[in-house]
Amino acid sequence: MAWPPFSSLHLCQLCSLPAINISRQRNATRQKLHDVHSHIRSWPGNPASALLLLTWGAVALLLEPHVSLGESVAEEMQGRAQEAGLFRSAAASLEACQGLMSTAVAQLCRGVALKALCVSATAFELGPSRQDPGGFSSLVQLIKLVVADDVLVCNEVWDEGRELLAPIRAVLLDACTLFPAHPRPYLQLLGAFAHGSLAASAAYTHLQVRFR
Numbered sequence: 001m002a003w004p005p006f007s008s009l010h011l012c013q014l015c016s017l018p019a020i021n022i023s024r025q026r027n028a029t030r031q032k033l034h035d036v037h038s039h040i041r042s043w044p045g046n047p048a049s050a051l052l053l054l055t056w057g058a059v060a061l062l063l064e065p066h067v068s069l070g071e072s073v074a075e076e077m078q079g080r081a082q083e084a085g086l087f088r089s090a091a092a093s094l095e096a097c098q099g100l101m102s103t104a105v106a107q108l109c110r111g112v113a114l115k116a117l118c119v120s121a122t123a124f125e126l127g128p129s130r131q132d133p134g135g136f137s138s139l140v141q142l143i144k145l146v147v148a149d150d151v152l153v154c155n156e157v158w159d160e161g162r163e164l165l166a167p168i169r170a171v172l173l174d175a176c177t178l179f180p181a182h183p184r185p186y187l188q189l190l191g192a193f194a195h196g197s198l199a200a201s202a203a204y205t206h207l208q209v210r211f212r
Contacts, residue, residue: 033069047090050081051087051142052116054081054116056077059123060073060077061124062122087142119167122167140192155198155199158193175188179210
């Protein structure tokens, strides 16, 4: 049985795993990683776990230079996430569960999902030039749900000092390379990140600078 979507302790933990200092805690870290991997690998690939499976695959790929979890783990997890519906399923799960939560818990879940997206976008190329239109449209829908008109998050997306969100900015820049021939992906993301006066101004400036 899958854990509740976007509220799993494992998802919170694995989103922070790339920052572990492996040289100082090598043995404990290896064991923890293998324990978590064994647990997640036993899960069925279903819509509620799609984003976690992708994120775990991303963590495995990012940690490959330090710790091997086995051959082709990243590809296996990515494939299972795809079979479970990936971003379409993740968006549907988040949208369904948000109505059942308090505002504070819903905000926490969106924060966890945002970190999961950042980890996944660091390891995998999620931009529109690397996905089919339907898959990217589902990613945009998930991003919109995660941002949820949050002015602070939108401001942080445009703040290049916020390294955590650099992978999300990379997705935006990839969409930018397709504009104006394929304007929809870029304009969708600009709209998602334009809530609040500062973010709206930054989005407008981004458009102006690149397409004068």
